[in-house]
Amino acid sequence: MVVVNTPSDSPDDRMRWDIFCKVIDNLGDIGVCWRLARQLASEHSAAVRLWVDNLDRFSNLCSAVTPQSTTQHVDSIEVCRWPALFPDIEPADIADVVIEAFGCDIPANYLTAMNQRQVAPIWINLEYLSAEDWVEECHGLASPQSHSPLKKYFYFPGFTPQTGGLLREKGLLEERAAFDEVARKEFWKTLGIPAPATEELRVSLFCYENSALRGLLNDWAAGCEPIGLVVTSGLAARRVSDWIGEPLSERGIVRRGSLTMYGIPFLSQWQYDRLLWSCDVNFVRGEDSFVRAQWAQRPFVWQIYPQAEQAHLAKLDAFLSRYLNSFPDLCGVRDCFYSWNGFGKMAESWRKFTENRQLVEQHGKVWARQLDQTGDLANNLDRFVRGNLGIPLL
Numbered sequence: 543m544v545v546v547n548t549p550s551d552s553p554d555d556r557m558r559w560d561i562f563c564k565v566i567d568n569l570g571d572i573g574v575c576w577r578l579a580r581q582l583a584s585e586h587s588a589a590v591r592l593w594v595d596n597l598d599r600f601s602n603l604c605s606a607v608t609p610q611s612t613t614q615h616v617d618s619i620e621v622c623r624w625p626a627l628f629p630d631i632e633p634a635d636i637a638d639v640v641i642e643a644f645g646c647d648i649p650a651n652y653l654t655a656m657n658q659r660q661v662a663p664i665w666i667n668l669e670y671l672s673a674e675d676w677v678e679e680c681h682g683l684a685s686p687q688s689h690s691p692l693k694k695y696f697y698f699p700g701f702t703p704q705t706g707g708l709l710r711e712k713g714l715l716e717e718r719a720a721f722d723e724v725a726r727k728e729f730w731k732t733l734g735i736p737a738p739a740t741e742e743l744r745v746s747l748f749c750y751e752n753s754a755l756r757g758l759l760n761d762w763a764a765g766c767e768p769i770g771l772v773v774t775s776g777l778a779a780r781r782v783s784d785w786i787g788e789p790l791s792e793r794g795i796v797r798r799g800s801l802t803m804y805g806i807p808f809l810s811q812w813q814y815d816r817l818l819w820s821c822d823v824n825f826v827r828g829e830d831s832f833v834r835a836q837w838a839q840r841p842f843v844w845q846i847y848p849q850a851e852q853a854h855l856a857k858l859d860a861f862l863s864r865y866l867n868s869f870p871d872l873c874g875v876r877d878c879f880y881s882w883n884g885f886g887k888m889a890e891s892w893r894k895f896t897e898n899r900q901l902v903e904q905h906g907k908v909w910a911r912q913l914d915q916t917g918d919l920a921n922n923l924d925r926f927v928r929g930n931l932g933i934p935l936l
């Protein structure tokens with residue numbers, strides 16, 4: 543039997559967590575797991591082992607990860623390759639808490655060892671983020687498993703106190719608040735991009751395939767207002783390059799009419815936060831960048847991950863209902879989100895959105911304060927686990 547190295551090889555009374563992550567398509571799954579792993583380790587004294595099926599993709603997100611290594615320590619996390627043939631593992635090597643991120647199905651032999659462990663581990667399926675009402679009812683529920691005496695708990699991130707909340711590192715809002723003009727200028731310098739001129743609107747772009755993009759670029763180029771568009775590396779840069787008719791390279795600058803486009807390399811998650819904090823408007827997508835845009839407290843436009851049969855529209859609507867609850871007619875936000883997701887007239891809703899940018903920004907601050915009340919996901923999860931294991935809170 544091959545025994546996997548574990549943090550428990552050294553005498554250690556920290557709670558042990560195993561997080562399993564499959565990189566399905568983009569970087570959101572590993573982005574969320576990596577954030578959670580680091581927070582559990584640094585803020586909750588956890589010994590975390592992160593199993594990832596695609597270390598190449600992970601190394602795109604975190605340059606300290608060596609794709610060839612089977613096991614490595616990064617930021618005090620034990621990062622392990624999750625191989626197709628998972629090695630047999632002793633029950634004693636099973637962690638106290640096992641997280642299956644986004645329903646990724648933990649390996650069968652790992653599950654066998656979980657069943658044989660002297661003290662049953664807490665088994666959690668960390669779900670995708672959704673603002674839909676049903677999430678509150680399902681959050682924290684346990685489901686008995688057909689091939690296991692163990693229960694699996696469904697843990698939902700969310701926007702209300704009846705859910706697990708959102709990932710937010712300790713001190714994030716304070717760091718955001720302290721990020722002043724000087725820090726912003728310094729940040730632009732590190733990217734090799736000039737700080738925006740007074741009348742310029744600085745916008746960041748991170749998106750999926752988007753049928754509204756070309757029209758918006760045309761309007762920006764033909765408009766009177768100077769726009770500085772910071773284009774993230776990857777698909778957004780490729781589609782903007784297609785529109786320009788030549789590649790927008792990392793650190794490249796291309797001008798078309800009133801629109802200046804800046805290419806940038808793929809940023810660390812830390813830098814990406816600072817980009818969101820530095821722009822006047824952020825176009826974000828998926829799950830993690832969407833959440834970070836809310837903590838950034840800058841006006842943002844969200845492209846939701848598209849699903850078959852437009853299933854994502856219910857999620858988009860559910861989010862907008864919560865976000866705009868106290869302000870249902872907020873200056874084109876709803877129209878802008880819908881247009882950016884393929885339903886509506888982008889040019890018109892964008893005009894309304896930017897005309898009322900100050901209001902949207904004020905609303906973003908109130909919204910972030912409200913979200914902060916739900917407590918952050920890592921902390922809520924730690925409490926949930928300790929409650930179930932009967933372990934006192936730290």
Ligand code: TRH
Nearest residue numbers: 568569570571573774809810811814828829830831847
């Ligand atoms: O990459 P995404 O599209 O990820 C996905 C999908 O939404 C998917 O449905 C869902 O399974 C999953 O998220 C949870 O978008 P997202 O979620 O915003 O993740 C991108 C990550 O990449 C996020 O952690 C921010 C990070 N990032 C950087 O670190 N640097 C960058 O320069 C950019 C552009 C992003």
